Amino acid sequence: MPGGYTGKILRVNLTNKQISTLPTEKYLEFGGGHGIGSAVFFDLVGDQLPFEAFDPRNLIIMMASPFSGTFMPGSGRCEVQGLGPMLYPIEWFGHSNFGGRFTAQMKFAGWDGIVVEGASENPVYIDVVNDKVKIEDATNGVWGMDTWDAQQEISRRAVPGLRRGEWAELAQSCYTTQIPAVVTCGPAGERKSRLAALLHGPGSQAALCGFGGVFGSKNLKAISFLGTGSVPIADPKAFMDARLWFRQFQWDVDNPRDAEIFEGSGYSLINGAPSGGNVTNGGPNRVPARAAACASCPRGCKMRLASADSNEAVCAGTMVANVGGGGMFGGFGRKPDPNAMPSALSQKLTRQANDLMHRYGLGHWQVMATRGYIEALVREGVIGKGKQIDFELPPSGSYAYHETMFRTIALREGPLGALAAEGAARMAEKLGRYQKDVSSGLVKLTYYGTQEHYDSATQVEWGYGSILGERDLMLHQMSNYPLHWMAQSGNPYLDAEQASKLYAEAMVPYQDDRYLVDYGEGPTGIYSDSKVKQVAWVKHYEKFWIGAGGFCGWRWPQCITNNSADRRGATPNAEPKFWNAVTGQNKTFADYMELGHKIFTLDRAIWALQGRTRDMEVFPDYIYDQPTRGSIQPMVVDGKWTYATGAGRKLDRAKVEDWKTRFYKFEGYSPATGIATRETLEKMGLKKVADALQKQGKLS
Amino acid sequence: MSDGKKAESTEAAAKKKFTRRDFLVTGGTVVAVDALLSTTPAGAVTAASAPPPEKVQAYPASKGYLVYDSKKCTGCTTCMLACSLTHYGEQNLSLARIQITQDSFGKFPYDLDIAVCRQCKYPPCVQSCPVQACFVDEANGNVRRIDTDKCIGCKTCLKMCPQQPHRTVWNHKINKSTKCDLCLDTPYWNEKGGIGGKQACVESCPMKAIRFVTEMPNQQETEGYNVNLRNEHWLKLGLVEDSRIQPPGTGGFGGGAPKAKMQAPKANTQAPKAKG
Ligand code: SF4
Ligand code: SF4
Ligand code: SF4
Ligand code: SF4
Numbered sequence: 001m002p003g004g005y006t007g008k009i010l011r012v013n014l015t016n017k018q019i020s021t022l023p024t025e026k027y028l029e030f031g032g033g034h035g036i037g038s039a040v041f042f043d044l045v046g047d048q049l050p051f052e053a054f055d056p057r058n059l060i061i062m063m064a065s066p067f068s069g070t071f072m073p074g075s076g077r078c079e080v081q082g083l084g085p086m087l088y089p090i091e092w093f094g095h096s097n098f099g100g101r102f103t104a105q106m107k108f109a110g111w112d113g114i115v116v117e118g119a120s121e122n123p124v125y126i127d128v129v130n131d132k133v134k135i136e137d138a139t140n141g142v143w144g145m146d147t148w149d150a151q152q153e154i155s156r157r158a159v160p161g162l163r164r165g166e167w168a169e170l171a172q173s174c175y176t177t178q179i180p181a182v183v184t185c186g187p188a189g190e191r192k193s194r195l196a197a198l199l200h201g202p203g204s205q206a207a208l209c210g211f212g213g214v215f216g217s218k219n220l221k222a223i224s225f226l227g228t229g230s231v232p233i234a235d236p237k238a239f240m241d242a243r244l245w246f247r248q249f250q251w252d253v254d255n256p257r258d259a260e261i262f263e264g265s266g267y268s269l270i271n272g273a274p275s276g277g278n279v280t281n282g283g284p285n286r287v288p289a290r291a292a293a294c295a296s297c298p299r300g301c302k303m304r305l306a307s308a309d310s311n312e313a314v315c316a317g318t319m320v321a322n323v324g325g326g327g328m329f330g331g332f333g334r335k336p337d338p339n340a341m342p343s344a345l346s347q348k349l350t351r352q353a354n355d356l357m358h359r360y361g362l363g364h365w366q367v368m369a370t371r372g373y374i375e376a377l378v379r380e381g382v383i384g385k386g387k388q389i390d391f392e393l394p395p396s397g398s399y400a401y402h403e404t405m406f407r408t409i410a411l412r413e414g415p416l417g418a419l420a421a422e423g424a425a426r427m428a429e430k431l432g433r434y435q436k437d438v439s440s441g442l443v444k445l446t447y448y449g450t451q452e453h454y455d456s457a458t459q460v461e462w463g464y465g466s467i468l469g470e471r472d473l474m475l476h477q478m479s480n481y482p483l484h485w486m487a488q489s490g491n492p493y494l495d496a497e498q499a500s501k502l503y504a505e506a507m508v509p510y511q512d513d514r515y516l517v518d519y520g521e522g523p524t525g526i527y528s529d530s531k532v533k534q535v536a537w538v539k540h541y542e543k544f545w546i547g548a549g550g551f552c553g554w555r556w557p558q559c560i561t562n563n564s565a566d567r568r569g570a571t572p573n574a575e576p577k578f579w580n581a582v583t584g585q586n587k588t589f590a591d592y593m594e595l596g597h598k599i600f601t602l603d604r605a606i607w608a609l610q611g612r613t614r615d616m617e618v619f620p621d622y623i624y625d626q627p628t629r630g631s632i633q634p635m636v637v638d639g640k641w642t643y644a645t646g647a648g649r650k651l652d653r654a655k656v657e658d659w660k661t662r663f664y665k666f667e668g669y670s671p672a673t674g675i676a677t678r679e680t681l682e683k684m685g686l687k688k689v690a691d692a693l694q695k696q697g698k699l700s
Numbered sequence: 701m702s703d704g705k706k707a708e709s710t711e712a713a714a715k716k717k718f719t720r721r722d723f724l725v726t727g728g729t730v731v732a733v734d735a736l737l738s739t740t741p742a743g744a745v746t747a748a749s750a751p752p753p754e755k756v757q758a759y760p761a762s763k764g765y766l767v768y769d770s771k772k773c774t775g776c777t778t779c780m781l782a783c784s785l786t787h788y789g790e791q792n793l794s795l796a797r798i799q800i801t802q803d804s805f806g807k808f809p810y811d812l813d814i815a816v817c818r819q820c821k822y823p824p825c826v827q828s829c830p831v832q833a834c835f836v837d838e839a840n841g842n843v844r845r846i847d848t849d850k851c852i853g854c855k856t857c858l859k860m861c862p863q864q865p866h867r868t869v870w871n872h873k874i875n876k877s878t879k880c881d882l883c884l885d886t887p888y889w890n891e892k893g894g895i896g897g898k899q900a901c902v903e904s905c906p907m908k909a910i911r912f913v914t915e916m917p918n919q920q921e922t923e924g925y926n927v928n929l930r931n932e933h934w935l936k937l938g939l940v941e942d943s944r945i946q947p948p949g950t951g952g953f954g955g956g957a958p959k960a961k962m963q964a965p966k967a968n969t970q971a972p973k974a975k976g
Contacts, residue, residue, distance in 0.1 A: 070791045071781040071904065100804075101777075108793060148805060165801045165813055167865045174872045176794050177801045177815070177865050201804035228872065230792035236785050236888035243782070243904055253772075254908050254931055263936050274774060274907070275937055282938065289939050290808045291907075293774035296781070298906035300774030303939070308807040 001025065003234030004066025004582040005032075009040070010111045010133060012126055014218050015056060015118030019133050024112045029685070031592070032065035032112070034095055034547025035599040037081040040115055041093060042606060046692055049609040053085035053210070054192060054217040056119035062106075062183070062223070065550035069107030069231040069295075070239070072578045073246055074555030076295040078103045078183070078200075079547060083610075084209030084471070085194045086366060088425035088449030092470035093606045094209035095547065098183070099294035100200045100312070102225065103550060105181035109227025120219040125184075127158050128225045129170050138221040143190065146359035147199035151182040154224050174228040184222035185212035186361020188410035192216045193421040195370060195409060197363035202355070203302070203313030204294070207363035208450060208471050210423070234584025242577045249561055249570045250298045258493070262562050266489040270481045272563050277301035277314030277554075280327050280351045285344035294552070301554060310351035316364040318354050320371070321402040326350030353402035360410035365472070369451035370424040371405055373443040374416070380442075382431070383416065391416040425449035441622030447472055454480055455631035456623045458519055458646035460526045464535045465542070467617045468663070470607060475546065475553050478538050479517055479633060482560050482569075487632040487643040493562055496634035497641035506559035507537050508572045509590040519646065520635035527655040532663045537593070543603070544596030545575055597667065598684045601676045604669070605689045608698045614674040617660065624653045670700045759826065762819035763841035764882050764895040765913050766798070766902070769929035770814045771940050772909040775802045779901035779910060786886035786893070786900040787878075797869050797880040798901050798910075809940075814926070816901075816910070817867035817880035819844050821919050825857040825868050825879065834868075834877070841895030843882050851876040882912070 001007045001024070009022040027036040040061055051057050060082050067075035077097045084094030106114070109130050116126070120135075123143035127134045136157070142150055158180045159168050167175045181200065189196035189212030196212025197205040215221065233239050251272035256262060268276040274291030281287055287307045293300030302312045310318050319327055326346030342350075357364060374383060375396070383389040391414055394400035408417040419427045425445050428434040437443050446452035447466035453473070456463030459480060465473040483499060486492045494502065503517045510516060510533040515524035517534065524530050545551050558569030572589040580586055604612070630647030637644055661671045668680030675698055681690040693699045780796035788795055802812040823844045825834045833850035834857050837843045846857070846868070853875045857868040868879045883893025883900050891898045895914075902910045909929060918924030930940065 071778045071785070073906075104777075104793075152805065164803045164806070165815075165865060173870060173875065174794065175870050177799045178793055179803060228792070228794040230784070230788075230790035230795070230873075232790050233785060236789040237890050240782065240785055240889050240900070240904075243778075247906070250906055253906070254933060256933055259933060263933070273937060275939055286938055288808060288941060290771065290812065291774050291937065291939060292804075293776035295777055297774075297776050298778070300776060300907070304804070304806065304808045304811050306808045308805065308811075311806075311811075312804055 001232075002028070002066070002583040002585060003232045004070070006107055006110045006112050006229070006231070008111060009036070009063075010114040010128065012114065012116050012133070012135065013118045014116060014120040014124065014135070014220060017120075017135055019135070022115065029595075030599060031544060031548035031595055032067075033063045033079040033550045034081065034543060035595065036113065036548070037061040037063045037079055037095070038093075038599055038602050038606065041081060042602060042689065042692075044115070044117070046606065046609065049606070050090070050611060051083075053083035053091040053214060056218065057117070058083045058214060058217075060116040060211065060214055060218070060220070061113065063113035064103035064106050064111070065548060066582050067578070068103035068550050070233065070582060071243055071296045072582065073243070073250075073296060073298045074294075074552040075550050076101065076104055076297065077550045077552055078106075078206070079550060080198060080206045080209075080211050082209075082211060082214055084211065085192075085213045086208065086210035086363070086423050086449060087471055088423070088445070090610050090612070092448060092610060092612075093603065094470050096198075096206040096208040096211055097550075098198065098200050098204045098206040099297070099552060100181065100204040101178075101295040102181040102183055102200050104295040105178070105225040105227055107227070107231050108229050109225045110229045111225070114223060116218065116220060116223075119217060123219045123221055125154055125220065125222040125224065127154065128223070129158060129180075130174065130227050130229065132171075142221050144187070147184050147186040147361045148202055148359050150184045150186075150222055151199070151201070154182050154184070154222055155180040158224050158226060170226065170228055176226065176228050178226065180224045180226040182222050182224040184361070185215035185220075186359060186410065188361045188421070189213055189216040190221070191410070191412050191421065193362070193410065193412070194423040194426065195363050195366050195421065196361050199358055199361055202311040203317050203358055205317060205358065205364060207316070207365045208474070210363070212361050212363070233582055235581045239578070239581035242574070242581050245577075246298070246570060246574060249558060249564050249574070251563055257563055257565075261491060261493060266491065267562070270485045272299055272561065274300040275303050278303040278310055278318050279315070280310055280318045280347055280354070281305060283341060283347075285342070285347055297552065297555065299555065305351075307348065307351075309348065309355055313354060313358060316368060317358065318351070320357055320364050320368050321350055321353030322397065323349040323353050323399050323402065324397060349399045353399055353406075356403060356406050360406050362406060362410055366423060366450065367406070367409065369443065369445065370409065370420050370427065372451075373424040373427065373437075374405070374420060376437075376442050389415050389419065423449060424451075439621040441620065441626060444620075444622070446620060446623065454484070455628055455646075456619055457628040457649045457651045458526075458631040458633050459484060460519065460531065460651075461535050461538050463619065463623070464531070464659075464663075465538050467619060468535070468539065469542075470603075473538070473542070475538060475542055477553060477555065477557050479519070481554070482558075483517065484631060484633055487634070492643065494560065494567055495641070496643050498567075499560060500634050500641055502568055503559045506557070506569060506571045507534070509593065510534075510537055515636065517634055518636045519633035520637050520644070521646070521649065522636050524636055527652070527659045529662060531659065532666050535663060536597070536666060539600045540593045540596030542596070543599040544592050548595070548599065549575070549579070598686070601667070601669075601680065601684060602686060602689060604674070605676060605681070605686070605693055608673070608675045608693060609696060612674070614660070614672065617674060619651065619656075624651050624656075626650065673698070673700055675699065759821070759823065759836045760838060760842045761821055761916055762836075762843055763914055764843065765819050765915075765917055765925070766816045766880070766882070766899065766910055767913050767917055767925050767927045767929075768814045768816060768910045770812060770909075770926050771809050771928075772907050772930050772934065773800065773812060773814055774907055775800055775812050776906065778904050778906060782900040782904035786883065786889040789888040795869065795871055795873075795878070797867070797878060799865055799869075801865065814910070815863065815865050815867060816925065817844070818863065818917070818919070818925060819880075819882075821916065824860040824862055828856050828860040830854060830856060834879070837884070840884055841882075843884055843894065844879065845881045845884065846877055846879050848874060848876040848878060853877070
């Protein structure tokens with residue numbers, strides 16, 4: 001076995017309670033994480049597709065990477081895969097990931113991943129301590145608990161007498177001071193809500209795809225890992241050297257580079273400094289807090305507060321509820337507005353309302369979309385006292401409003417809860433309004449039932465990357481944080497030309513194309529071949545480094561950074577340097593990107609087996625028909641690089657379709673179907689995938 | 701662990717073999733806790749029930765110490781993994797000689813502690829080892845170390861380290877005790893460790909929350925080691941104002957505060973100047 005792997009994947013069948021293992025070796029060519037997960041999914045159930053997400057045949061696959069449990073910076077995420085009940089109109093084979101220390105403990109316990117199949121008759125949870133795997137009864141108190149109580153209760157049961165700050169003996173002379181790492185669904189998941197998330201710790205969510213609901217459908221409450229083993233490292237000296245080499249790309253907490261520019265709150269989200277992710281604990285009323293990190297993250301974007309509310313929640317996890325203006329104060333790359341100071345109480349209630357969402361186990365990003373839709377339907381007179389949906393919400397912006405909203409959705413209470421628990425897309429469908437409300441943008445379900453994130457007409461790699469995938473791309477570190485938010489700060493540290501140059505140089509193997517991040521509408525812009533390459537790069541990076549490597553999308557890729565002397569980021573040197581040191585392989589960045597291409601191609605084949613066609617890979621009408629407010633990005637305008645917003649722009653349907661044709665060809669896919677050709681599949685060693693597609697008549 | 705560094709250090713240690721007799725002094729000038737622990741027969745009685753000693757043993761003070769700032773730490777565990785990597789070539793939290801204990805559900809600052817070996821002035825681990833495997837390495841700046849070749853795995857030093865969690869760390873792969881050696885014996889690192897060298901945890905901590913110092917910290921209080929390493933740049937993050945921190949409350953698993961820390965913490969002292 002190369003370094004980085006433990007060599008075995010845990011396989012648990014909840015129907016017959018069988019516990020077995022899969023050898024990691026069989027899947028090594030897929031790297032880890034998402035790559036191995038996709039291959040395992042295809043192997044175990046690919047020939048049975050299509051079926052539904054709540055079918056016991058659906059799998060929950062949670063894979064670690066060779067980096068999990070190591071100090072590779074920002075690599076500790078856990079990739080969750082399976083058919084996603086949130087996705088629409090087909091419950092695509094989806095992925096969602098969460099941070100924290102779950103995969104680290106999984107590896108220390110001796111496992112590269114876990115695959116859960118079948119469904120239990122009675123509620124259970126899975127408890128893993130090193131090589132001891134137990135399917136435990138959850139009826140005795142755990143089922144029904146909120147996500148916080150469940151994690152703490154399961155930890156206590158896993159390690160009797162557990163107390164932080166003491167050594168616990170897990171097995172004969174195997175000691176740890178660590179607390180079990182538990183991932184759990186909440187009451188929303190138990191009720192098979194399509195908005196249900198998985199929670200690890202108080203605020204780390206796998207929010208997308210509705211995997212909490214899949215846990216519920218399997219009568220699976222939680223999975224817990226704790227271990228005392230090692231992650232083997234192929235070249236320890238090189239790995240240690242690489243880790244210390246990486247310091248040049250980190251925020252120097254004692255002496256930040258150009259502190260006078262980057263310490264300002266306008267940069268707090270993107271400068272790499274600790275704690276910027278929690279947007280409800282700022283301003284004069286802030287509560288003393290620790291900057292808190294996921295395992296091995298050099299940034300630590302989270303907080304743990306003296307009040308222990310909003311602990312470890314970031315971004316959307318602190319943003320969905322906003323009580324009395326207590327949210328978003330001074331956070332999120334914005335300067336605080338001194339005229340809109342929230343009170344300490346409204347900030348506290350905002351944190352606590354968001355915590356309720358986490359405790360119910362509701363996925364923040366899609367609850368936001370659903371809540372927005374509910375509000376729109378209240379305005380349209382569909383929801384209200386005596387209306388079609390007879391339900392009156394407390395005044396908007398009150399704590400009671402959020403409490404009612406979350407409870408109603410999570411517990412499926414009343415006519416509104418029953419509808420909303422299905423998620424905004426299916427809610428619209430059940431009301432007979434999907435076509436109308438999505439086309440008009442009344443509810444912005446832009447990518448397969450997931451809500452629009454950044455502007456699809458300007459930050460196009462986000463939109464294109466999403467419709468060519470299965471949900472919101474969620475890859476902030478591409479153009480979004482470093483470019484968009486740098487420009488948005490009003491004080492960009494690189495001009496558009498410099499930034500685009502450094503970006504291009506980092507984007508191996510397309511480094512010779514100067515226009516990869518041109519977001520203009522000119523010949524090198526959003527419909528160009530440069531954009532084909534950029535989107536291919538994004539998808540390949542997403543599949544290999546983010547997906548198979550377990551990287552954090554808030555840290556990687558790093559094409560530029562304010563923290564290095566020449567503003568160059570760690571990409572593309574860091575990734576292979578670390579990967580090779582850990583695994584002992586000796587490949588280039590471009591080699592691994594080609595593996596990302598392979599994983600992307602496999603995912604797309606699985607979607608094809610589920611019924612994906614080229615004409616599904618489109619935006620809703622409003623993106624093409626309504627002018628956008630724009631979003632600041634580097635662009636070539638009249639032959640010159642500049643930062644501009646593209647306001648007023650609409651995406652052009654025909655040009656997008658033409659761009660897609662070129663993209664499919666570039667990737668080796670049929671332009672008619674968007675599905676990989678046999679030649680492409682066989683070249684990648686995916687002959688059996690080609691055969692499966694052929695069997696279903698999907699190969700043209 | 702077969703490189704030159706280790707061979708040299710054990711040989712040197714053997715030459716200057718250190719016996720209890722060499723350092724006996726009369727008691728009375730030493731604080732009670734040190735004195736009590738110092739003469740406890742290995743594993744026989746607990747520190748608290750030991751009779752008052754007539755004699756305590758003195759050791760040359762270590763020429764280096766780790767101090768840390770538990771309020772600056774993010775809990776990333778990089779330091780732990782660097783410790784195990786440089787010593788063993790693998791990454792394992794259980795083998796790390798620095799332990800970060802934390803509870804995600806807890807209340808700051810009581811949600812996390814950093815447990816480093818104090819290189820005690822009167823080290824009970826050294827005093828109690830029946831075979832002198834745990835020793836003061838005079839050839840290397842008096843670092844309190846364990847020679848795993850000599851260790852018989854009796855676990856006395858685990859019981860006798862007065863800190864909680866104990867800073868002697870059991871290595872279950874070899875069934876021996878280990879402890880922080882200030883990175884003296886790091887065969888899997890290209891840097892020289894120990895006093896005058898570098899420490900893997902210090903170098904790798906992204907928060908600069910651990911510092912190597914040469915001045916002996918106050919031995920009586922945890923605060924002697926848990927110091928304020930935050931400067932004006934940390935203040936600008938708007939996270940901590942020590943004056944606003946409330947006495948311990950519990951959240952999540954509660955507890956956690958080491959015994960010496962049960963009262964409300966005092967205002968942080970300034971860190972001793974780094975000299976290493
Ligand atoms: S192991 Fe414990 S007793 Fe020994 S020097 Fe370290 S802190 Fe002191
Ligand atoms: S475990 Fe080893 S080092 Fe510790 S007291 Fe026993 S022999 Fe000495
Ligand atoms: S100084 Fe070295 S041996 Fe001691 S805790 Fe740090 S890394 Fe480990
Ligand atoms: S490396 Fe630093 S910030 Fe991370 S856990 Fe260790 S002391 Fe804390």
